[in-house]
Amino acid sequence: MLALLPQLGIAAADLAAAFLFLYGLHRMSSPVTAPSGIFVAGIGMAVAVLASFLYAFDVGSAARPDLMVNIALALVALALGGGVAWWSGRTVAMTAMPQMVAIYNGMGGGAAGAIAAVELFGNKAQGMTALGVTLLGALIGAVSLSGSLIAWAKLDGVINKPVRVKGQQVFNGLVLLATVVVGGFIVGAGQDGSGQLSVLTKPGWITVFFGCALVLGILMTLPIGGADMPVVISIFNAFTGLAVGLEGFVLQNPALMIAGMVVGAAGMLLTLLMAKAMNRSVSNVVFTNFGDAPKHKQGAIKGSLKPMAPGDAGIAMRYAASVIIVPGYGLAVAQAQGKLFEFVKLLQAGGVSVKFAVHPVAGRMPGQMDVLLAEAGVPYDLIFQLEDINDQFASTDIALVIGANDVVNPAARTDKSSPIFGMPILNADQAKKVFVVKRGEGKGYAGIVNALFYGDNCNMVYGDAQAVLISMIEAVRGLGLPAAA
Numbered sequence: 001m002l003a004l005l006p007q008l009g010i011a012a013a014d015l016a017a018a019f020l021f022l023y024g025l026h027r028m029s030s031p032v033t034a035p036s037g038i039f040v041a042g043i044g045m046a047v048a049v050l051a052s053f054l055y056a057f058d059v060g061s062a063a064r065p066d067l068m069v070n071i072a073l074a075l076v077a078l079a080l081g082g083g084v085a086w087w088s089g090r091t092v093a094m095t096a097m098p099q100m101v102a103i104y105n106g107m108g109g110g111a112a113g114a115i116a117a118v119e120l121f122g123n124k125a126q127g128m129t130a131l132g133v134t135l136l137g138a139l140i141g142a143v144s145l146s147g148s149l150i151a152w153a154k155l156d157g158v159i160n161k162p163v164r165v166k167g168q169q170v171f172n173g174l175v176l177l178a179t180v181v182v183g184g185f186i187v188g189a190g191q192d193g194s195g196q197l198s199v200l201t202k203p204g205w206i207t208v209f210f211g212c213a214l215v216l217g218i219l220m221t222l223p224i225g226g227a228d229m230p231v232v233i234s235i236f237n238a239f240t241g242l243a244v245g246l247e248g249f250v251l252q253n254p255a256l257m258i259a260g261m262v263v264g265a266a267g268m269l270l271t272l273l274m275a276k277a278m279n280r281s282v283s284n285v286v287f288t289n290f291g292d293a294p295k296h297k298q299g300a301i302k303g304s305l306k307p308m309a310p311g312d313a314g315i316a317m318r319y320a321a322s323v324i325i326v327p328g329y330g331l332a333v334a335q336a337q338g339k340l341f342e343f344v345k346l347l348q349a350g351g352v353s354v355k356f357a358v359h360p361v362a363g364r365m366p367g368q369m370d371v372l373l374a375e376a377g378v379p380y381d382l383i384f385q386l387e388d389i390n391d392q393f394a395s396t397d398i399a400l401v402i403g404a405n406d407v408v409n410p411a412a413r414t415d416k417s418s419p420i421f422g423m424p425i426l427n428a429d430q431a432k433k434v435f436v437v438k439r440g441e442g443k444g445y446a447g448i449v450n451a452l453f454y455g456d457n458c459n460m461v462y463g464d465a466q467a468v469l470i471s472m473i474e475a476v477r478g479l480g481l482p483a484a485a
Contacts, residue, residue, distance in 0.1 A: 013051030020044025109144025238267030314472025330403015
Protein backbone atom coordinates (compact mmCIF):
# COMPACT_ATOMS: atom_id res chain seq x y z
CA MET A 1 0.00 0.00 0.00
CA LEU A 2 2.82 2.42 0.87
CA ALA A 3 4.37 1.75 -2.51
CA LEU A 4 1.21 3.10 -4.19
CA LEU A 5 1.26 6.42 -2.34
CA PRO A 6 3.66 8.16 -4.76
CA GLN A 7 1.56 7.06 -7.73
CA LEU A 8 -1.64 8.27 -6.08
CA GLY A 9 0.04 11.56 -5.21
CA ILE A 10 1.22 12.03 -8.80
CA ALA A 11 -2.26 11.32 -10.17
CA ALA A 12 -3.90 13.73 -7.71
CA ALA A 13 -1.34 16.45 -8.44
CA ASP A 14 -1.76 16.03 -12.21
CA LEU A 15 -5.53 16.34 -11.85
CA ALA A 16 -5.23 19.44 -9.65
CA ALA A 17 -2.70 21.05 -12.00
CA ALA A 18 -4.90 20.38 -15.04
CA PHE A 19 -7.92 21.92 -13.32
CA LEU A 20 -5.92 25.00 -12.29
CA PHE A 21 -4.57 25.41 -15.85
CA LEU A 22 -8.05 25.31 -17.37
CA TYR A 23 -9.65 27.51 -14.72
CA GLY A 24 -6.81 30.03 -14.99
CA LEU A 25 -7.19 30.15 -18.78
CA HIS A 26 -10.94 30.70 -18.38
CA ARG A 27 -10.30 33.73 -16.15
CA MET A 28 -7.80 35.11 -18.65
CA SER A 29 -10.66 35.58 -21.12
CA SER A 30 -11.55 38.91 -19.46
CA PRO A 31 -9.14 41.79 -18.74
CA VAL A 32 -10.80 42.24 -15.35
CA THR A 33 -10.09 38.68 -14.17
CA ALA A 34 -6.90 38.07 -16.18
CA PRO A 35 -4.46 38.89 -13.33
CA SER A 36 -6.08 36.33 -11.04
CA GLY A 37 -6.21 33.85 -13.93
CA ILE A 38 -2.46 34.16 -14.42
CA PHE A 39 -1.96 33.63 -10.69
CA VAL A 40 -4.18 30.52 -10.65
CA ALA A 41 -2.41 29.03 -13.68
CA GLY A 42 0.91 29.78 -11.99
CA ILE A 43 -0.20 27.82 -8.93
CA GLY A 44 -1.10 24.96 -11.26
CA MET A 45 2.38 25.02 -12.75
CA ALA A 46 3.92 25.02 -9.27
CA VAL A 47 1.82 21.97 -8.35
CA ALA A 48 2.94 20.17 -11.51
CA VAL A 49 6.61 20.97 -10.86
CA LEU A 50 6.48 19.85 -7.22
CA ALA A 51 4.64 16.67 -8.22
CA SER A 52 7.52 15.75 -10.50
CA PHE A 53 9.62 15.07 -7.38
CA LEU A 54 7.18 12.31 -6.42
CA TYR A 55 8.50 10.26 -9.32
CA ALA A 56 11.73 9.92 -7.33
CA PHE A 57 9.88 7.92 -4.69
CA ASP A 58 8.07 5.64 -7.11
CA VAL A 59 8.66 1.89 -7.07
CA GLY A 60 12.33 1.00 -7.57
CA SER A 61 13.57 4.58 -7.53
CA ALA A 62 15.00 4.31 -4.02
CA ALA A 63 17.59 1.81 -5.22
CA ARG A 64 19.10 4.23 -7.74
CA PRO A 65 22.45 5.60 -6.51
CA ASP A 66 22.08 8.79 -8.55
CA LEU A 67 18.69 9.67 -7.03
CA MET A 68 19.90 12.34 -4.62
CA VAL A 69 22.22 13.81 -7.24
CA ASN A 70 19.34 14.21 -9.68
CA ILE A 71 17.09 15.77 -7.03
CA ALA A 72 19.87 18.19 -6.09
CA LEU A 73 20.39 19.16 -9.72
CA ALA A 74 16.65 19.70 -10.16
CA LEU A 75 16.53 21.98 -7.10
CA VAL A 76 19.51 23.97 -8.35
CA ALA A 77 17.85 24.34 -11.77
CA LEU A 78 14.61 25.51 -10.15
CA ALA A 79 16.45 28.06 -8.01
CA LEU A 80 18.44 29.43 -10.94
CA GLY A 81 15.51 29.48 -13.36
CA GLY A 82 13.12 30.96 -10.82
CA GLY A 83 15.63 33.61 -9.78
CA VAL A 84 16.39 34.68 -13.34
CA ALA A 85 12.68 34.73 -14.25
CA TRP A 86 11.77 36.79 -11.17
CA TRP A 87 14.58 39.29 -11.78
CA SER A 88 13.94 39.65 -15.50
CA GLY A 89 10.18 39.94 -15.02
CA ARG A 90 10.67 42.73 -12.49
CA THR A 91 13.20 44.70 -14.51
CA VAL A 92 12.22 44.22 -18.15
CA ALA A 93 11.05 47.38 -19.93
CA MET A 94 7.71 47.29 -21.72
CA THR A 95 9.50 47.81 -25.04
CA ALA A 96 11.57 44.68 -24.37
CA MET A 97 8.55 42.55 -23.45
CA PRO A 98 8.21 41.08 -26.99
CA GLN A 99 11.82 39.89 -26.83
CA MET A 100 11.19 38.28 -23.45
CA VAL A 101 8.08 36.51 -24.71
CA ALA A 102 10.04 35.24 -27.72
CA ILE A 103 12.78 33.89 -25.45
CA TYR A 104 10.27 32.22 -23.12
CA ASN A 105 8.53 30.61 -26.11
CA GLY A 106 11.90 29.28 -27.22
CA MET A 107 12.75 27.96 -23.76
CA GLY A 108 9.47 26.05 -23.66
CA GLY A 109 10.19 24.49 -27.03
CA GLY A 110 13.74 23.73 -25.93
CA ALA A 111 12.44 22.02 -22.78
CA ALA A 112 10.15 19.82 -24.88
CA GLY A 113 13.08 19.03 -27.18
CA ALA A 114 15.27 18.18 -24.17
CA ILE A 115 12.63 15.74 -22.87
CA ALA A 116 12.53 14.12 -26.30
CA ALA A 117 16.33 13.87 -26.34
CA VAL A 118 16.31 12.07 -22.99
CA GLU A 119 13.70 9.66 -24.28
CA LEU A 120 15.61 9.01 -27.51
CA PHE A 121 19.17 8.77 -26.24
CA GLY A 122 18.01 6.74 -23.24
CA ASN A 123 16.08 4.20 -25.32
CA LYS A 124 12.93 5.03 -23.33
CA ALA A 125 10.63 5.59 -26.31
CA GLN A 126 9.71 2.04 -27.29
CA GLY A 127 7.48 1.07 -30.18
CA MET A 128 6.78 2.91 -33.42
CA THR A 129 3.94 5.04 -32.02
CA ALA A 130 5.84 6.31 -29.00
CA LEU A 131 8.97 6.82 -31.07
CA GLY A 132 7.11 8.68 -33.81
CA VAL A 133 5.34 10.98 -31.35
CA THR A 134 8.62 11.64 -29.54
CA LEU A 135 10.35 12.61 -32.77
CA LEU A 136 7.46 14.86 -33.82
CA GLY A 137 7.60 16.65 -30.47
CA ALA A 138 11.37 16.93 -30.82
CA LEU A 139 11.03 18.44 -34.30
CA ILE A 140 8.43 21.02 -33.28
CA GLY A 141 10.24 21.88 -30.05
CA ALA A 142 13.60 22.34 -31.76
CA VAL A 143 12.07 24.52 -34.50
CA SER A 144 10.36 26.63 -31.84
CA LEU A 145 13.64 27.01 -29.92
CA SER A 146 15.87 28.14 -32.79
CA GLY A 147 13.11 30.12 -34.52
CA SER A 148 12.25 31.98 -31.32
CA LEU A 149 15.91 32.88 -30.83
CA ILE A 150 15.98 34.43 -34.31
CA ALA A 151 12.71 36.26 -33.53
CA TRP A 152 14.34 37.60 -30.36
CA ALA A 153 17.36 38.76 -32.37
CA LYS A 154 15.13 40.59 -34.83
CA LEU A 155 13.08 42.27 -32.10
CA ASP A 156 16.19 43.25 -30.14
CA GLY A 157 17.95 44.76 -33.14
CA VAL A 158 20.71 42.12 -33.29
CA ILE A 159 19.41 41.23 -36.76
CA ASN A 160 18.26 44.48 -38.37
CA LYS A 161 16.66 43.21 -41.56
CA PRO A 162 15.34 40.01 -43.14
CA VAL A 163 17.98 37.66 -44.56
CA ARG A 164 16.89 36.41 -47.96
CA VAL A 165 18.64 34.60 -50.79
CA LYS A 166 17.48 33.22 -54.10
CA GLY A 167 15.93 29.77 -53.81
CA GLN A 168 15.64 30.03 -50.03
CA GLN A 169 12.21 28.46 -49.79
CA VAL A 170 13.32 25.50 -51.92
CA PHE A 171 16.35 24.97 -49.69
CA ASN A 172 14.14 25.19 -46.60
CA GLY A 173 11.91 22.53 -48.11
CA LEU A 174 14.91 20.28 -48.67
CA VAL A 175 16.01 20.70 -45.05
CA LEU A 176 12.50 19.79 -43.88
CA LEU A 177 12.50 16.77 -46.18
CA ALA A 178 15.89 15.67 -44.86
CA THR A 179 14.64 16.00 -41.27
CA VAL A 180 11.56 13.90 -42.03
CA VAL A 181 13.64 11.26 -43.83
CA VAL A 182 16.08 10.97 -40.91
CA GLY A 183 13.13 10.75 -38.51
CA GLY A 184 11.51 8.07 -40.64
CA PHE A 185 14.74 6.10 -40.68
CA ILE A 186 14.94 6.26 -36.89
CA VAL A 187 11.34 5.06 -36.55
CA GLY A 188 11.66 2.29 -39.12
CA ALA A 189 15.08 0.88 -39.87
CA GLY A 190 16.50 2.24 -36.63
CA GLN A 191 14.75 -0.34 -34.43
CA ASP A 192 15.90 -3.83 -33.66
CA GLY A 193 13.64 -6.78 -33.05
CA SER A 194 12.88 -5.82 -29.46
CA GLY A 195 11.62 -2.35 -30.38
CA GLN A 196 14.74 -0.66 -29.01
CA LEU A 197 16.82 1.81 -31.01
CA SER A 198 19.72 0.06 -32.67
CA VAL A 199 23.34 1.06 -32.24
CA LEU A 200 23.23 2.56 -35.73
CA THR A 201 20.92 5.33 -34.60
CA LYS A 202 22.70 6.15 -31.34
CA PRO A 203 23.85 8.84 -31.13
CA GLY A 204 24.62 9.74 -34.74
CA TRP A 205 21.26 9.84 -36.52
CA ILE A 206 19.46 11.32 -33.52
CA THR A 207 22.03 14.12 -33.42
CA VAL A 208 21.59 14.69 -37.17
CA PHE A 209 17.82 14.84 -36.66
CA PHE A 210 18.07 17.51 -33.95
CA GLY A 211 20.63 19.45 -35.99
CA CYS A 212 18.36 19.54 -39.04
CA ALA A 213 15.38 20.61 -36.91
CA LEU A 214 17.33 23.47 -35.30
CA VAL A 215 18.61 24.66 -38.68
CA LEU A 216 15.07 24.51 -40.08
CA GLY A 217 13.79 26.85 -37.35
CA ILE A 218 16.54 29.35 -38.15
CA LEU A 219 15.98 29.21 -41.90
CA MET A 220 12.20 29.59 -41.50
CA THR A 221 12.50 32.75 -39.43
CA LEU A 222 15.41 34.61 -41.07
CA PRO A 223 13.49 35.80 -44.17
CA ILE A 224 10.39 37.01 -42.27
CA GLY A 225 10.07 40.80 -42.00
CA GLY A 226 9.72 42.75 -38.78
CA ALA A 227 6.09 43.59 -39.50
CA ASP A 228 5.19 39.95 -39.02
CA MET A 229 6.94 39.43 -35.70
CA PRO A 230 3.68 39.47 -33.64
CA VAL A 231 2.32 36.63 -35.78
CA VAL A 232 5.65 34.76 -35.67
CA ILE A 233 5.73 34.95 -31.86
CA SER A 234 2.20 33.57 -31.78
CA ILE A 235 3.10 30.72 -34.17
CA PHE A 236 6.06 29.63 -32.06
CA ASN A 237 3.91 29.87 -28.95
CA ALA A 238 1.53 27.37 -30.56
CA PHE A 239 4.49 25.20 -31.59
CA THR A 240 5.81 25.13 -28.04
CA GLY A 241 2.44 24.10 -26.63
CA LEU A 242 2.04 21.35 -29.21
CA ALA A 243 5.55 20.00 -28.53
CA VAL A 244 4.91 19.94 -24.78
CA GLY A 245 1.60 18.16 -25.31
CA LEU A 246 3.20 15.50 -27.50
CA GLU A 247 5.97 14.83 -25.00
CA GLY A 248 3.33 14.65 -22.26
CA PHE A 249 1.64 11.90 -24.29
CA VAL A 250 4.90 9.96 -24.48
CA LEU A 251 5.48 10.33 -20.74
CA GLN A 252 1.80 9.63 -20.00
CA ASN A 253 1.68 12.86 -17.99
CA PRO A 254 -1.86 14.37 -18.02
CA ALA A 255 -0.72 17.78 -16.76
CA LEU A 256 1.77 18.17 -19.62
CA MET A 257 -0.74 16.92 -22.17
CA ILE A 258 -3.51 19.28 -21.06
CA ALA A 259 -1.27 22.32 -20.60
CA GLY A 260 0.50 21.74 -23.90
CA MET A 261 -2.64 21.21 -25.94
CA VAL A 262 -4.39 24.20 -24.36
CA VAL A 263 -1.41 26.45 -25.09
CA GLY A 264 -1.08 25.01 -28.60
CA ALA A 265 -4.76 25.50 -29.41
CA ALA A 266 -4.86 29.00 -27.92
CA GLY A 267 -1.67 29.98 -29.75
CA MET A 268 -2.97 28.72 -33.07
CA LEU A 269 -6.31 30.51 -32.61
CA LEU A 270 -4.47 33.73 -31.76
CA THR A 271 -2.26 33.26 -34.84
CA LEU A 272 -5.30 32.87 -37.09
CA LEU A 273 -7.01 35.91 -35.57
CA MET A 274 -3.91 38.05 -36.01
CA ALA A 275 -3.40 36.89 -39.59
CA LYS A 276 -7.05 37.74 -40.26
CA ALA A 277 -6.49 41.19 -38.75
CA MET A 278 -3.74 41.67 -41.35
CA ASN A 279 -5.90 40.19 -44.15
CA ARG A 280 -3.31 37.48 -44.71
CA SER A 281 -2.95 33.74 -44.27
CA VAL A 282 -0.44 32.08 -41.97
CA SER A 283 1.32 30.55 -44.98
CA ASN A 284 1.59 34.03 -46.49
CA VAL A 285 3.33 35.22 -43.33
CA VAL A 286 5.82 32.34 -43.28
CA PHE A 287 6.52 31.97 -47.00
CA THR A 288 6.49 35.53 -48.39
CA ASN A 289 8.63 38.60 -48.05
CA PHE A 290 6.23 40.90 -46.25
CA GLY A 291 8.11 43.74 -44.61
CA ASP A 292 10.46 44.06 -47.59
CA ALA A 293 10.46 47.02 -49.94
CA PRO A 294 7.19 47.17 -51.88
CA LYS A 295 7.40 45.80 -55.43
CA HIS A 296 5.02 48.38 -56.82
CA LYS A 297 5.67 52.09 -56.76
CA GLN A 298 3.41 53.88 -54.33
CA GLY A 299 1.00 56.31 -55.93
CA ALA A 300 1.53 60.02 -55.52
CA ILE A 301 0.18 61.38 -52.25
CA LYS A 302 -1.66 64.67 -52.39
CA GLY A 303 -1.43 67.28 -49.67
CA SER A 304 1.35 68.28 -47.31
CA LEU A 305 2.56 67.62 -43.80
CA LYS A 306 1.21 70.23 -41.39
CA PRO A 307 3.17 70.48 -38.12
CA MET A 308 1.43 71.65 -34.94
CA ALA A 309 2.77 72.61 -31.52
CA PRO A 310 2.01 70.07 -28.74
CA GLY A 311 0.42 72.73 -26.53
CA ASP A 312 -1.99 73.84 -29.27
CA ALA A 313 -3.01 70.23 -29.91
CA GLY A 314 -3.57 69.66 -26.18
CA ILE A 315 -5.79 72.74 -25.86
CA ALA A 316 -7.78 71.73 -28.95
CA MET A 317 -8.53 68.35 -27.36
CA ARG A 318 -9.51 70.02 -24.09
CA TYR A 319 -12.27 71.92 -25.88
CA ALA A 320 -13.41 68.94 -27.96
CA ALA A 321 -16.48 66.91 -27.04
CA SER A 322 -14.94 63.52 -27.89
CA VAL A 323 -11.44 62.12 -28.40
CA ILE A 324 -10.34 58.64 -29.51
CA ILE A 325 -6.71 57.72 -28.79
CA VAL A 326 -4.87 55.18 -30.97
CA PRO A 327 -1.76 53.87 -29.15
CA GLY A 328 1.18 52.37 -31.05
CA TYR A 329 4.67 51.07 -30.51
CA GLY A 330 6.05 54.63 -30.30
CA LEU A 331 4.11 55.06 -27.05
CA ALA A 332 5.86 52.00 -25.62
CA VAL A 333 9.28 53.17 -26.80
CA ALA A 334 8.81 56.51 -25.05
CA GLN A 335 7.42 54.82 -21.89
CA ALA A 336 4.76 57.51 -22.01
CA GLN A 337 1.69 55.51 -20.98
CA GLY A 338 1.64 57.10 -17.51
CA LYS A 339 1.73 60.64 -18.91
CA LEU A 340 -0.91 59.70 -21.45
CA PHE A 341 -3.35 58.60 -18.75
CA GLU A 342 -2.56 61.74 -16.76
CA PHE A 343 -3.51 63.78 -19.82
CA VAL A 344 -6.65 61.71 -20.32
CA LYS A 345 -7.78 62.42 -16.74
CA LEU A 346 -7.35 66.15 -17.38
CA LEU A 347 -9.58 65.88 -20.45
CA GLN A 348 -12.17 63.86 -18.57
CA ALA A 349 -12.22 66.43 -15.77
CA GLY A 350 -13.21 68.97 -18.42
CA GLY A 351 -16.09 66.82 -19.64
CA VAL A 352 -14.35 65.37 -22.70
CA SER A 353 -15.37 61.82 -23.68
CA VAL A 354 -12.16 59.81 -24.14
CA LYS A 355 -11.79 56.29 -25.50
CA PHE A 356 -8.87 54.11 -26.60
CA ALA A 357 -8.88 52.17 -29.89
CA VAL A 358 -6.52 49.18 -30.07
CA HIS A 359 -5.63 47.36 -33.27
CA PRO A 360 -4.97 43.58 -32.95
CA VAL A 361 -1.44 43.88 -34.37
CA ALA A 362 -0.42 47.21 -32.88
CA GLY A 363 3.04 46.94 -31.36
CA ARG A 364 5.42 44.01 -31.68
CA MET A 365 3.61 41.44 -29.56
CA PRO A 366 0.01 40.20 -29.34
CA GLY A 367 -1.84 42.32 -26.81
CA GLN A 368 1.10 44.65 -26.16
CA MET A 369 -1.00 47.82 -26.26
CA ASP A 370 -3.58 46.37 -23.87
CA VAL A 371 -0.83 45.47 -21.40
CA LEU A 372 0.76 48.91 -21.83
CA LEU A 373 -2.49 50.71 -21.02
CA ALA A 374 -3.27 48.39 -18.12
CA GLU A 375 0.18 49.11 -16.68
CA ALA A 376 -0.70 52.81 -16.65
CA GLY A 377 -3.99 52.12 -14.84
CA VAL A 378 -6.32 52.90 -17.75
CA PRO A 379 -9.78 51.47 -16.87
CA TYR A 380 -10.78 48.52 -19.02
CA ASP A 381 -14.08 50.12 -19.98
CA LEU A 382 -12.18 52.84 -21.87
CA ILE A 383 -10.32 50.36 -24.10
CA PHE A 384 -12.03 49.16 -27.28
CA GLN A 385 -10.93 46.75 -29.98
CA LEU A 386 -11.09 47.59 -33.69
CA GLU A 387 -14.44 45.99 -34.44
CA ASP A 388 -16.10 47.66 -31.44
CA ILE A 389 -15.02 51.26 -32.09
CA ASN A 390 -14.31 51.68 -35.79
CA ASP A 391 -17.77 53.05 -36.57
CA GLN A 392 -17.35 55.78 -33.94
CA PHE A 393 -14.44 57.62 -35.58
CA ALA A 394 -16.70 59.40 -38.09
CA SER A 395 -18.62 61.12 -35.26
CA THR A 396 -15.52 61.85 -33.15
CA ASP A 397 -14.09 65.36 -32.90
CA ILE A 398 -10.41 64.39 -32.61
CA ALA A 399 -8.41 61.21 -33.12
CA LEU A 400 -5.03 61.23 -31.35
CA VAL A 401 -2.58 58.76 -32.92
CA ILE A 402 0.54 58.11 -30.82
CA GLY A 403 3.33 56.15 -32.42
CA ALA A 404 1.10 54.07 -34.70
CA ASN A 405 1.54 53.97 -38.46
CA ASP A 406 0.42 51.06 -40.62
CA VAL A 407 -2.67 50.29 -38.52
CA VAL A 408 -4.16 53.71 -39.42
CA ASN A 409 -2.94 53.93 -43.03
CA PRO A 410 -5.90 54.46 -45.39
CA ALA A 411 -3.85 52.92 -48.21
CA ALA A 412 -5.08 49.59 -46.84
CA ARG A 413 -8.52 50.54 -48.16
CA THR A 414 -7.64 52.34 -51.39
CA ASP A 415 -4.23 51.37 -52.83
CA LYS A 416 -4.23 47.90 -54.42
CA SER A 417 -0.46 48.07 -54.95
CA SER A 418 0.15 48.56 -51.22
CA PRO A 419 1.54 45.58 -49.25
CA ILE A 420 -1.10 46.25 -46.59
CA PHE A 421 -4.06 46.48 -49.01
CA GLY A 422 -7.09 44.73 -47.54
CA MET A 423 -5.81 44.81 -43.96
CA PRO A 424 -8.50 46.06 -41.58
CA ILE A 425 -7.37 49.39 -40.12
CA LEU A 426 -8.61 51.79 -37.48
CA ASN A 427 -10.63 54.51 -39.23
CA ALA A 428 -8.73 57.38 -37.60
CA ASP A 429 -8.72 59.30 -40.89
CA GLN A 430 -12.52 59.60 -40.69
CA ALA A 431 -12.42 61.71 -37.52
CA LYS A 432 -13.14 65.42 -37.89
CA LYS A 433 -9.57 66.20 -36.83
CA VAL A 434 -6.49 63.98 -36.45
CA PHE A 435 -3.35 64.68 -34.43
CA VAL A 436 -0.41 62.33 -35.03
CA VAL A 437 2.39 62.22 -32.45
CA LYS A 438 5.54 60.99 -34.18
CA ARG A 439 9.28 61.45 -33.68
CA GLY A 440 9.89 62.08 -37.37
CA GLU A 441 8.69 61.37 -40.88
CA GLY A 442 9.81 57.74 -40.92
CA LYS A 443 7.81 54.93 -42.47
CA GLY A 444 6.12 52.07 -40.65
CA TYR A 445 7.06 48.39 -40.67
CA ALA A 446 5.46 47.92 -44.09
CA GLY A 447 7.92 50.45 -45.53
CA ILE A 448 5.32 52.78 -47.04
CA VAL A 449 4.37 56.41 -46.49
CA ASN A 450 1.12 56.94 -44.59
CA ALA A 451 -1.37 58.95 -46.63
CA LEU A 452 -3.20 59.90 -43.44
CA PHE A 453 -0.38 62.25 -42.46
CA TYR A 454 -1.01 64.34 -45.60
CA GLY A 455 -4.78 64.60 -45.15
CA ASP A 456 -6.51 67.96 -44.89
CA ASN A 457 -7.80 67.06 -41.42
CA CYS A 458 -4.43 65.89 -40.06
CA ASN A 459 -1.70 67.71 -38.13
CA MET A 460 1.68 66.27 -37.17
CA VAL A 461 2.89 66.80 -33.61
CA TYR A 462 6.58 65.96 -33.80
CA GLY A 463 8.63 64.80 -30.84
CA ASP A 464 9.12 62.03 -28.32
CA ALA A 465 5.71 60.92 -27.08
CA GLN A 466 6.51 61.57 -23.42
CA ALA A 467 7.85 65.07 -24.08
CA VAL A 468 4.85 65.87 -26.27
CA LEU A 469 2.37 64.68 -23.64
CA ILE A 470 4.12 66.68 -20.91
CA SER A 471 3.72 69.81 -23.07
CA MET A 472 0.04 68.99 -23.63
CA ILE A 473 -0.52 68.53 -19.90
CA GLU A 474 1.17 71.84 -19.08
CA ALA A 475 -0.85 73.65 -21.73
CA VAL A 476 -4.17 72.30 -20.45
CA ARG A 477 -3.29 73.01 -16.83
CA GLY A 478 -2.31 76.53 -17.85
CA LEU A 479 -5.93 77.16 -18.78
CA GLY A 480 -6.82 77.10 -15.08
CA LEU A 481 -9.63 74.58 -15.54
CA PRO A 482 -10.80 72.06 -12.88
CA ALA A 483 -8.17 69.46 -11.92
CA ALA A 484 -8.59 65.77 -12.61
CA ALA A 485 -10.12 63.63 -9.91
